[in-house]
Amino acid sequence: MKINSEFNKLELLCIIVNYGIARKVIKCCKQCGITGATVFLGKGTVKNHKLLEFLDLAEVRKEVILMLTDQSTNDHALEELNKKLNFDKAYRGIAFTIPVSQILGSSQYNEQKESRGVINSMYNAIFTIIDRGKAEDVIDAATSAGSKGGTIINARGSGIHETSKIFNMEIEPEKEIVLILSENNLTEKITSAIREKLQIDEPGRGIIFVQDVNKTYGLSK
Secondary structure: OOOOOOOOOEEEEEEEEEOOOHHHHHHHHHHOOOOOOEEEEEEEEOOOOOOOOOOOOOOOEEEEEEEEEEHHHHHHHHHHHHHHHOOOOOOOOEEEEEEEOOOOOOOOOOOOOOOOOOOOOOEEEEEEEEEOOOHHHHHHHHHHOOOOOEEEEEEEOOOOOOOEEEOOEEEOOEEEEEEEEEEOOOHHHHHHHHHHHHOOOOOOOOEEEEEEOOOEEOOOO
16 A cells, blocks of 8 residues: 555644643544544643743643644644634643654554654754652753743653662652753753753663654744
8 A cells, every 4th residue: 555655754743731621622633633642631830930932821730632643634733723722822832743753553554654853843842751759850950951941741650760669569659751842952951951950860860852843833932
């Protein structure tokens, strides 16, 4: 079966909105041809309320929606979402796409294995995974390096350095994921500040990874 080259460009669509809006987002995306979504609860944070360029705190509780599909479908969905949610206005949320090389577990995309990068990306998505309670330290470090804010998502981790024992039972501590969108010229400075403050290089302290971003809505200078 021949696969359209444009359809072969896979992307992860990430949308961060105020609590209670996810249902509206998913309904709109479904109408655009995206059939599945995963929703996480998160918390938005900006230390200086005069700096709302990246994440707006009209509502601290956030919903993070992740969807996988092809680039053309994502482009159409983003345009429709922007019409409905007005991402260019304050307090509306943000949306961005990240390139994906392959999707497994979905028959719709199993044959699509093209790996690609981003041309002239202006932003990076910085993901930091740390023990619960450390997210504010990540935000503090990132803010000192020029970040305008981030989104905190609760998670749970399991690894050789992350377990402790209570009454001879291994306990897997809860984790926090901090997502920060950064202009690419600030990314290295921000990651270095987080790395130093959280001592990421020490075993069990956490991990940082950075991903190029294809397209963004809701971000302003």
